[in-house]
Amino acid sequence: xxxxxxxxxxxxxxxxxxxxxxxxxxxxxxxxxxxxxxxxxxxxxxxxxxxxxxxxxxxxxxxxxxxxxxxxxxxxxxxxxxxxxxxxxxxxxxxxxxxxxxxxxxxxxxxxxxxxxxxxxxxxxxxxxxxxx
Amino acid sequence: xxxxxxxxxxxxxxxxxxxxxxxxxxxxxxxxxxxxxxxxxxxxxxxxxxxxxxxxxxxxxxxxxxxxxxxxxxxxxxxxxxxxxxxxxxxxxxxxxxxxxxxxxxxxxxxxxxxxxxxxxxxxxxxxxxxxx
DNA sequence: GTTCGTGCAAACGGTTTGCAACAAT
DNA sequence: ATTGTTGCAAACCGTTTGCACGAAC
Numbered sequence: 001x002x003x004x005x006x007x008x009x010x011x012x013x014x015x016x017x018x019x020x021x022x023x024x025x026x027x028x029x030x031x032x033x034x035x036x037x038x039x040x041x042x043x044x045x046x047x048x049x050x051x052x053x054x055x056x057x058x059x060x061x062x063x064x065x066x067x068x069x070x071x072x073x074x075x076x077x078x079x080x081x082x083x084x085x086x087x088x089x090x091x092x093x094x095x096x097x098x099x100x101x102x103x104x105x106x107x108x109x110x111x112x113x114x115x116x117x118x119x120x121x122x123x124x125x126x127x128x129x130x131x132x133x
Numbered sequence: 134x135x136x137x138x139x140x141x142x143x144x145x146x147x148x149x150x151x152x153x154x155x156x157x158x159x160x161x162x163x164x165x166x167x168x169x170x171x172x173x174x175x176x177x178x179x180x181x182x183x184x185x186x187x188x189x190x191x192x193x194x195x196x197x198x199x200x201x202x203x204x205x206x207x208x209x210x211x212x213x214x215x216x217x218x219x220x221x222x223x224x225x226x227x228x229x230x231x232x233x234x235x236x237x238x239x240x241x242x243x244x245x246x247x248x249x250x251x252x253x254x255x256x257x258x259x260x261x262x263x264x265x266x
Numbered sequence: 267g268t269t270c271g272t273g274c275a276a277a278c279g280g281t282t283t284g285c286a287a288c289a290a291t
Numbered sequence: 292a293t294t295g296t297t298g299c300a301a302a303c304c305g306t307t308t309g310c311a312c313g314a315a316c
Contacts, residue, residue, distance in 0.1 A: 014290085016296065036280070050298045055281065071207055075306085076280060089249050098249075105242040107256055113237060116222050118260040123240055125254035147315085149271065169305070183273040188306065208281085209305060 011064040021046040022057045023066065032070065032078040032097040072097055072124065087123040100125070144197040154179040155190045156199065165203065165211040165230040205230055205257065220256040233258070 004024045008015040025042050026033065033041070039054040058079055061067040068080045072088055078097060087100035105123050137157045141148040158175050159166065166174070172187045191212055194200040201213045205221055211230060220233035238256050 014295075016289095018297075034280080048298090052282080052299075053297055056296085059282095069207075071204060074202075074204055074210055077207055089246075089251075092252065100246065104246060105240055107238055107240050109238040110256075110258070113222075113233065115262060115264050116231070116233075116258065116260060117263045118222075118258050119225065120260070121256055121258040123243075123254055124257050125243070125249065125251050127252035128250040129248060130250045131248050147270075149314090151272075167305080181273085185274075185307085186272055189271085192307095 007066060011066060013060065013064060018046065018049050018053050019057050019060075021049065022054060023061060026061075026067065026079060026081055032072070032080055034073075034076040034078055036076075038079070070097075085120065085122065087125070089125045089127070089129075091129045092126050093128055096129075098129070140199060144199060146193065146197060151179065151182050151186050152190050152193075154182065155187060156194060159200065159212060159214050165205070165213055167206075167209040167211055169209075171212070203230075218253065218255065220258070222258045222260070222262075224262045225259050226261055229262075231262070 002020075004020050004027065005015040008019060008023065013019065021042050022038060025038065025045070029041070031037075035055050035058055036051075038058065039049070039051055042049055042054065058067065062069055062079070065083060068083050069077045070080045070088065072078060072090055073095065080099075082099055085102050087102065087105055089098040089100055090096075091098070100123070107121065107123065110118055110121065135153075137153050137160065138148040141152060141156065146152065154175050155171060158171065158178070162174070164170075168188050168191055169184075171191065172182070172184055175182055175187065191200065195202055195212070198216060201216045202210045203213045203221065205211060205223055206228065213232075215232055218235045220235065220238055222231040222233055223229075224231070233256070240254065240256065243251055243254065
């Protein structure tokens with residue numbers, strides 16, 4: 001049985017060919033893709049998919065908590081398959097975004113902020129990846 | 134003597150009427166404005182300013198380190214008059230962005246991230262402002 | 267009289283929307 | 292038959308660009 005289809009069904013989403021292709025692709029690649037990147041890449045395997053369907057599908061998956069959007073790049077939103085709290089590092093040379101595990105960093109002091117009801121937070125780091133790839 | 138004009142001169146920028154109006158407005162308001170918001174608000178005092186000039190001016194001021202851009206909202210960049218390290222809180226109800234002083238939060242663990250050369254980082258918090266206004 | 271700055275309109279890129287054709291139930 | 296899904300094209304919105312007019316050195 002197909003895990004991607006099961007995920008969609010579990011959220012009450014009809015597993016159409018296009019939706020399965022989109023979700024399957026995102027779960028496969030490790031990158032944080034923009035909608036247009038998803039479109040281009042999914043089209044290789046599923047040529048008859050339209051821009052509108054990709055956008056519709058991605059927004060649907062976000063609404064159903066299978067994906068999250070992140071505001072990390074100028075001009076475009078990226079979709080994150082990791083829906084649990086974590087931090088981000090953005091390589092300024094390549095633009096590539098890396099997930100940093102929640103446990104790798106510790107933020108303190110946020111409880112003493114008066115008047116701010118924090119629903120969620122993350123550390124956003126920018127710089128350069130060094131060494132390996 | 135005018136402080137705004139002095140700031141521009143110090144950076145070798147010709148203090149034209151439009152540039153002074155843009156910078157003066159940004160230094161006056163406390164908000165993190167988008168370019169179009171700057172345009173709309175500056176036009177009240179300086180009606181004969183064009184969209185292109187506002188965008189040109191803002192980009193120039195960023196290039197000369199008088200402003201910083203921040204990627205915090207979907208679909209638009211905001212301009213930050215605070216060019217020193219600090220954190221941000223975004224009120225999800227109003228969209229308003231608040232500066233959080235660098236000293237209010239402490240992040241630890243970032244030195245032990247192997248392979249990541251961090252040039253800068255900040256904590257981005259989202260939630261609701263409580264109480265006063 | 268060059269250089270620099272401005273205003274306008276067109277172009278651009280990411281995203282959304284309206285709508286007609288088409289499945290699926 | 293009704294509802295949900297897709298593809299296409301047009302619309303939209305923030306931003307950039309090309310170009311001609313005008314101001315400043």
